[in-house]
Structures are given as structure tokens and as C-alpha cells.
Amino acid sequence: MAKEKILVVEDERIVAKDIVKSLQRLGYKVGASVASGEEALQKVAEIQPDLVLMDIMLKGKLDGIETTEKIHENFDIPVVYLTAYADEKTLERAKITEPFGYIIKPFDERDLHTTIEIALRRHLAEAATRVALEKEKQLSELKSRFWFMVAHEFRNPLTAILSSAELLESYSHELSELKRREYFYLIQTSVHSLNNLLNEVLEFGKAEEGKLECKPESLDLVCFCRDLVEHIKFSSGSKHRIIFTNQGDCPDACLDEKLLRHIFSNLLVNAIKYSPEGSNIHFELLCENEKAVFQIKDNGIGIPPDDLELLFDSFHRATNVSNIPGHGLGLTIVKKCLDLQSGEIAVNSKVGVGTNFTVTLPLNICVIQDKNVRS
Incomplete structure (x- = not known):
């Protein structure tokens, strides 16, 4: 089974090599190791990693926090921060980006492994929750549209049946034979319409519940x-x-x-x-x-x-x-x-x-x- 692919963003070359070796020993696939926020954004788009290990203090125009913000804007990829030290203001900025974990440098492989696994499992759980919520939302919308449609489609033929029946009851002796036939025909067609709608609603219900069967x-x-x-x-x-x-x-x-x-x-x-x-x-x-x-x-x-x-x-x-x-x-x-x-x-x-x-x-x-x- 293929292991998850990780992007390393670290501007200190020796530290970056050590992180890559640790990840490989732990069985992860290292998609790339880059030294700047700009390179990180390019690689994320190119290789679509499963997780990004992001140093907060990067050299260049974008630090790790700004890079993470841009990743979140365009991709659903978890980010774990790497940091040796950060002041209170920087940590507050980092919290806003909702990272999936922090690793304090220097760190041992066990801490690295635990943090990455927790981040990956949490990301999977959140993705599953989002899918479930979206399905629930779609189901709720479908039910609302369904009942609105049923009420609307039933109202018209029922109104026609009621009106025709009332006219026939009240004015039957005044109506011509042709007119009476027209009202009876309207009642019949309305009943057919209701019957067809009921059949389709029942079949739709079976289909949605997976109860339609094929019996060749x-x-x-x-x-x-x-x-x-x-x-x-x-x-x-x-x-x-x-x-x-x-x-x-x-x-x-x-x-x-x-x-x-x-x-x-x-x-x-x-x-x-x-x-x-x-x-x-x-x-x-x-x-x-x-x-x-x-x-x-x-x-x-x-x-x-x-x-x-x-x-x-x-x-x-x-x-x-x-x-x-x-x-x-x-x-x-x-x-x-x-x-x-x-x-x-x-x-x-x-x-x-x-x-x-x-x-x-x-x-x-x-x-x-x-x-x-x-x-």
C-alpha cells in the first residue's frame, strides 16, 4: 500500500535533508523539498501532496503562515508547522490558519511520526464529515423540492376535479350534453394525471431507496x-x-x-x-x-x-x-x-x-x- 506523499518546506538545507531522511525511514513518500513559500505553492499545485510540513520562518517574500493561507485558499491539504521559536504575535497568526499540528525543532522521529499520523487521520475525518454534511444538505433540499412538487402537481388536477364536480352537481340540468361531457372528460383526465404522478412518485421513492429490482x-x-x-x-x-x-x-x-x-x-x-x-x-x-x-x-x-x-x-x-x-x-x-x-x-x-x-x-x-x- 502506497504511503502518503509529503511536501517539505524548509529553508535550512541541512535541516531539510534530515527531515527528508526521517520521513523516508518512517515509510512516507517525499514529493519534494523546497526552500521558499513561492516554490511551495508551485509544488503543491504540481504534485498535490497529502500533507505539507511547513517551516514558519521562511526567507523570501512569503513566510510559512502566508504560504499556508494561500494553500488553504486553493487546496484542501493539511499543513503541519515546523518551528524552533516564534513570538506570541507569530503564533497567534499561525493559529488563525488552523494548522493540523506543530512540531518543535529539534524533534525526534517518534514525535514527527505521531504528529503526521494525527494530522492525516484528522484530515480524513474532517473530509468524511464534510461529505456527510453535504449529502445531508442535498437530501434535505431534495425532500423539500419533492414535497413542494407533490403539493403543486396534486393541486391543479384536484382543483379541476372539484370544480367540475361542483358545476355538474349545481348546474347539470342547465348544461348541454356536450358541456357535461367536457366536464366528465376533465375529471377523467385529471384522475389519470394524479394516477400517473402517484406511480412516478412511488417508483422514484423505490429508486432513491435502492428498492427497484431487476427481474429479467x-x-x-x-x-x-x-x-x-x-x-x-x-x-x-x-x-x-x-x-x-x-x-x-x-x-x-x-x-x-x-x-x-x-x-x-x-x-x-x-x-x-x-x-x-x-x-x-x-x-x-x-x-x-x-x-x-x-x-x-x-x-x-x-x-x-x-x-x-x-x-x-x-x-x-x-x-x-x-x-x-x-x-x-x-x-x-x-x-x-x-x-x-x-x-x-x-x-x-x-x-x-x-x-x-x-x-x-x-x-x-x-x-x-x-x-x-x-x-
Whole structure:
């Protein structure tokens, strides 16, 4: 196991050589030994040491304390001060830089070893604490955004259902048959919207908790795609035309049908949602080299370049969606469903022209799972 790399900053040549020899005897790797603050800053940037042993009283424009301040501004690297003597004012300046230890010269190797190990362990512990706090902060923000989204997305369809029901109850005898049908249709579509949202919220919750499971079974991909297209056409009620085509030999695959439905239902519904009414949606399947390659192409609003990197982040929606309904969970679920099946997804999009999603999956995930179990 490689030992930690240490940078020595000491302007007295003989002392510096002794420190380097001691460090090497203790099993540490000495990245460099330099004599000035300016050289130290250059070496820190160059070799990225795990720890810096810094003499406080350096010759040149920068003393050890000023050099440490500049290291802290740009790097997360612990510094241990070396000092033979320092007045009270200098020590107070040194404390402000929050060093990871002091070594008083002259020192023996045991003191040097103990101080370095404590500094390294403390730095690791602080780094772990920072990561944990950042994750906790992100989780808190995610929960806040989640509940805000749920409340907002539920309010609109519930309001539509309540308003329509009240109108039908109070004025049913005054309304024309067409108007009554409109209100019933609004209630039905609102209920469908709530049901879809609940399903996505439940799946998102499972994904975040690591409870989504991959249970691959034998599957006819061509039949699956055709059935899915018919289902999307019926449930969406859109006037878009979904054109499915397939190429290559698509033998019985071994994939998780439920996860596939999450993936391609989301992608096809998005293609419909963000495309002009009456336009064509192309859904293509190509089987070759033991892989299934799916493409969903639309002629919709497209995705701005700045949004592409964040496309699969929870609750992120492209900046050009305007008032098109959505909650930014669908593509997050798509990515998690693909990861469970060793799949990949790529997107090519141009604003005002359209979007092309390419999904690549192994035809036989059962074989991959079997290999993983045996290894």
C-alpha cells in the first residue's frame, strides 16, 4: 500500500535533508523539498501532496503562515508547522490558519511520526464529515423540492376535479350534453394525471431507496414494443402518430419487462408531450451484436445545450418547457431503470428541431447477472 506523499518546506538545507531522511525511514513518500513559500505553492499545485510540513520562518517574500493561507485558499491539504521559536504575535497568526499540528525543532522521529499520523487521520475525518454534511444538505433540499412538487402537481388536477364536480352537481340540468361531457372528460383526465404522478412518485421513492429490482425474464422485444405503442396511443389520447420499425434478428431477449415499460413509456410520452400535435414520433429497434438499440425521435421543441448535462437529475426540467406540465422525475427513473439492466442512454437534441434518445441494452441480462454471481 502506497504511503502518503509529503511536501517539505524548509529553508535550512541541512535541516531539510534530515527531515527528508526521517520521513523516508518512517515509510512516507517525499514529493519534494523546497526552500521558499513561492516554490511551495508551485509544488503543491504540481504534485498535490497529502500533507505539507511547513517551516514558519521562511526567507523570501512569503513566510510559512502566508504560504499556508494561500494553500488553504486553493487546496484542501493539511499543513503541519515546523518551528524552533516564534513570538506570541507569530503564533497567534499561525493559529488563525488552523494548522493540523506543530512540531518543535529539534524533534525526534517518534514525535514527527505521531504528529503526521494525527494530522492525516484528522484530515480524513474532517473530509468524511464534510461529505456527510453535504449529502445531508442535498437530501434535505431534495425532500423539500419533492414535497413542494407533490403539493403543486396534486393541486391543479384536484382543483379541476372539484370544480367540475361542483358545476355538474349545481348546474347539470342547465348544461348541454356536450358541456357535461367536457366536464366528465376533465375529471377523467385529471384522475389519470394524479394516477400517473402517484406511480412516478412511488417508483422514484423505490429508486432513491435502492428498492427497484431487476427481474429479467424471456421477452419478445418486437411484440413488447408494438403492445407498448398501442397502449401509449390509447392512454394518451394524442393525435400524434407513433411509427414503430425494427431491424435485425431480435430473438427472445432476457430483460425486465416492468423496467422496460418505465423506460420507454416515459420517453414516448415525453416525445408526444413536447412535439407539435399531429407530428410523427419514430420508435426504432435494432438488434445486433447481442445488443438491442432503441431510438425515439421527435420533431419537438428540443433541449437547450445547458440543460443536457442535468437532464437525468431529479426534478430538473429544461428551461424552454414553458407551461407544459411535468415534474422532472421521469428521466431520473429512466436512468435508474437502465442502470439496473447495464443499459446506456444518449441524447442528441437541437432546440426547435427535435430530440433523439438512443437506449442501448444487452439482449440477455440473465447472462450478465449469472456471470456477476459466479465471479
